[in-house]
Amino acid sequence: MTARFEFKLAATDGRARTGAISTPRGQIRTPAFMPVGTAATVKAMLPESVAATGADILLGNTYHLMLRPTAERIAALGGLHKFMNWPGPILTDSGGFQVMSLADLRKLTEEGVAFRSHIDGSRHMLTPERSIEIQALLGSDIVMCFDECPALPATDKAVAESMELSMRWARRSKEAFGERPGHALFGIQQGGVTRELRGASADKLVEIGFDGYAIGGLAVGEGQEAMFGVLDYAPDMLPEGKPRYLMGVGKPDDIVGAVARGVDMMDCVLPSRSGRTGQAWTRRGQVNIKNARHADDPRPLDEDCTCPACRSYSRAYLHHVFRAQEMISGMLLTWHNLHYYQQLMAEMRAAIARGDFGAWQAQFHAQRAEGDIEPL
Template identity: 65%
Template sequence: MSEIPFRIAATDGAARTGALVFPRGEIRTPAFMPVGTAATVKAMYAGQVRETGADVVLGNVYHLMLRPGAERVAELGGLHRFMNWPHPILTDSGGFQVMSLSSLRKLDKDGVTFKSHIDGSTHRLTPERSVEIQRLLGADVTMQFDECVRLPAPPAEVERAMRLSLAWAERSKAAFGTPQGRALFGIVQGGDAPDLRKASARALVDIGFDGYAIGGLAVGEPQHVMLAMLEETTPELPAGRPRYLMGVGSPDDLLKSVARGVDMFDCVMPTRAGRHGQAFTRFGKLNLKNARHADDPRPLDPESPCPAARDYSRAYLHHLVKSGEILGMMLLTWANLDYYQRLMEGARAAIAAGRFADYAAETTAGWEAGDR
């Protein structure tokens, strides 16, 4: 593989803090990656995203191959230049979106044929094509192509998808080659079956990847099932390589997963919530649509360094949300992404100080106490 350095600076129980080092910059871990699906983190300028503390953003093969097209992005200088983000980018392989967005899809052992959710046009994704698209985009972290099934699902279906994903992992690695300064991650599948999770993890380690993602969770199962699968999976993965839990999640999900040895996360939750009038704060989650905020002169958090959380009253944010003003979506998205980054910053510092359990407990107590 490309042997991208992953430097673990400290551990505290199963929790770790360190950095994944790329030519374009370091990804400090534990890390939350804002989702920039279509070459944009919705309602945010790239510079704002960076100012929140983000080291890396996520782009998506499915969306970018359909619009504007991977070849076009490559001709324009690659995804980093295209979206004005000169820092690391991780690209999802497109497998999850094929499952969740395509109304008509046909899967076989070689890949997936599907119809675009945009215009109904027919497209084909294989492990080789997914890796090629990610190369054209210029991704720093490439994800193997996999099949993700929603839970609950029949055990036979979960095992079939896991075995197919392993075959595609081998093909993805062969297609990736040995480029310098770029990483390839394998994806553990196996649904909610511990034996399948372990088998998938062990087989991926035998193939050999720069990092290991845990996929197929946060797809319908309760949190305790997700955490149980992490406890079964992370011990099977190499201690010296990064672990990425895909599509997760809430602040509580993040803290509980860090405690179980996860290093990287992505989720649309903070940006989607911001567009729908919800704010994540150290006092818990606030719904700015609620009438109780209409006369509240307080900001979301007077001690926050983020202007969106510190300098605008809840009454004003409520007004923007109720009026459907774009500025409301922008401010709440900004505040949410900043909160997620500060949550991870605090986790890194707590792990380094050997007090992560205390940090998680104090943070959770703050959410439960609220600010009333």
């Protein structure tokens, strides 16, 4: 395994790409979906179970980990990989998105963001330099620039000013990152749904120079049509030979549409959060296991799925443990959802390599359109 961070494209089909990111901690097959381990855990899952679904990389959360248990404590205990028992690559976000969501608890300046903890009200200051320092203490393999992510809809003026601030913070993030062989720093393109602003942001990021590039500021309320509208041009503004990461996406059809438009990496809390609320994602769409129609159904969620929930348990059982509020409900449904998402990524990688991604995509949408199996 390489001691450096490298990205190699293996095949393209239209704008869809497949390849691999090599890191000192292992290879990340692309397109890749990253399960979210917000507080140093993918909720309801053991790390070994997450790996068994096919995940190559996890995402950790700077904002939550800096507050509890603190980055300094994690560093003293050997770093995030050891702390959470995940030996593979970890990407950490910058904390910018979480701070944005605390609009009533924060104050934004050129220097950074002063905010109060949502846990205990304590005061904190997050700057580009501090965000990079926290991520270095955590020991993450892929570090994200500190940025501001404006909630949409917003005025063109507000989006433009936010983008310019994020680009100034990107330069400061790069300077703070310095030289860290084997670790990567990704810049984040902003600009809302405005093509000119996206182009200007991409130009500034490429001028600074990063190991990979994220498309930020989407999946924040603009809707799928607007998001795809941006993805019709935004990935192509970024260097072809570097990974392209769409942050915070998404539902299965969002992910397929993003890959079709040239995206290499994605993350989202959806598969684990849905699992804890009784929702399963399958190749025939979404299943709400809480519905009474499943109470006497001996069939699996998906007869073609090889995850433990589908291999060993009936819909009736999954319905029962959800209704009874048993912990195993969230465990099994989360495992199923993460397995389904990783299966989706594996199928797309294979289809792109074969050169029939368009046919695979048509079949994906056709199966979803059929809807869930008929009730008994």
